[in-house]
Amino acid sequence: MKRIGLDVGGHTITAGVVDFSRSPAKLLRSETVAAPSPRMAEPLVEAAAALVMRFAESGEECFAGMGLPGFVAKDRKTVARLTNYENCDGLALGDAVERRLAERGIRAKAAIENDANCAALGEGMAGEAVGMEDYVVLTLGTGVGAGIVSGGRLVRGAHGMAAECGHMALCGAELTGCGCGGAGHLEEAASADWLERRAKGAGLPADFKSLWQMRAAPEAEAIISPALEALARGIASITVTLDPEAVILSGGMSRADGLAEELAARAQKYLPEPFRPYFTLKTSSLSGEAAVIGAASLFRESL
Ligand SMILES: [Zn+2]
Missing domain, CATH: 3.30.420.40 (ATPase, nucleotide binding domain)
Structure with a gap:
């Protein structure tokens, strides 16, 4: 077949x-x-x-x-x-x-x-998580998604909706635009779609790649930095909840040069000290x- x-x-x-x-x-x-x-x-x-x-x-x-x-x-x-x-x-x-x-x-x-x-299953079979039993894949693109493998099994939850980490309420209730109907969600703070909307509103190039390349400029940094902080809080929260071998970044945004290093540095300060020696943030090598x-x-x- x-x-x-x-x-x-x-x-x-x-x-x-x-x-x-x-x-x-x-x-x-x-x-x-x-x-x-x-x-x-x-x-x-x-x-x-x-x-x-x-x-x-x-x-x-x-x-x-x-x-x-x-x-x-x-x-x-x-x-x-x-x-x-x-x-x-x-x-x-x-x-x-x-x-x-x-x-x-x-x-x-x-x-x-x-x-x-699916990305988490794929990483386990052919990517960065081959041989791992406990890992999380965080997809950064149009939206923010996650897949969790714990004890060698994909975590699905009681209603099939586990690992919806893009909808973790890590931000204030003033963020009300997430397509799920909830407020304060990581996806609204940090997905490429939302960053591009903000860039367009500020008269900047409305694509993440261009925005990332000009991040040294204060007007671009003002959009990117809060998103990176929200992602770093998300990664730290996932890490303390699941104690994974690695968090693997996937999706279009994850391939931005230097993004993983920047997020890893920002996540460290949110982690309890006992987690810091083990904390591993990788970027998927499988592309899409x-x-x-x-x-x-x-x-x-x-x-
Ligand atoms: Zn949401």
């Missing part, structure tokens, strides 16, 4: 075929397309099915695992909330994609999972591949 993983982002969707007969697992080929426009349920179903069809042949049986930027219900078929997509609450996305593919002659089994959880590999690996839990 061909195993296909999809990483659904706010701006792009990447899909690929993963070979799990190798160790570490290997992404054989992949393709990235723009996220559907508008970012709504029906275009999402169509985009996901169309991408699977690029890799699956007619009559072939395949597995399609999808990593989604938001909250996934415990049944791993139903979307609870996608903060960057409209009208997806309660959508049985896995079933909808299976049906769409069946109409086109592809026998597929589909499963969904939070994208950061971890979530695709992790999504494709969901077949193991869907058999």
Whole structure:
């Protein structure tokens, strides 16, 4: 059975075929397309099915695992909330994609999972967390997400929504714009989307890469520094809660030159002294591949 993983982002969707007969697992080929426009349920179903069809042949049986930027219900078929997509609450996305593919002659089994959880699974199989049993992947991009592996198992929680660290209330209640409906959340303080909105409002380049490159300028520093402090508090809070072997940064923002070193330095002051010798902050070397590999690996839990 061909195993296909999809990483659904706010701006792009990447899909690929993963070979799990190798160790570490290997992404054989992949393709990235723009996220559907508008970012709504029906275009999402169509985009996901169309991408699977690029890799699956007619009559072939395949597995399609999808990593989604938001909250996934415990049944791993139903979307609870996608903060960057409209009208997806309660959508049985896995079933909808299976049906769409069946109409086109592809026998597929589909499963969904939070994208950061997929990134955590992928890092464990092919990335920075190979051999680790306790680690956290923090995804920094359109939103802020996390995936926790504790004692060798992905932590899902009582309702399937564990590790939503982007929605930790680390900031004041004056932040009210998070797409989840809660206030004071790390995602609103520090995601690329929010930083770019603030940059645009200040007349600066509205892309994180440019903003990061000009961070020595006071007007850019005034936007970036509070975000780094919020992230550092988040990383320290995750560390004292879980005592991981490593926190691994993933996602587009994580590749900014010097970001991990800057966050590690800022996080140290928030950590209790006994944690400091063990504190390890790494940057993923898989680029965007971890979530695709992790999504494709969901077949193991869907058999
Ligand atoms: Zn939130």
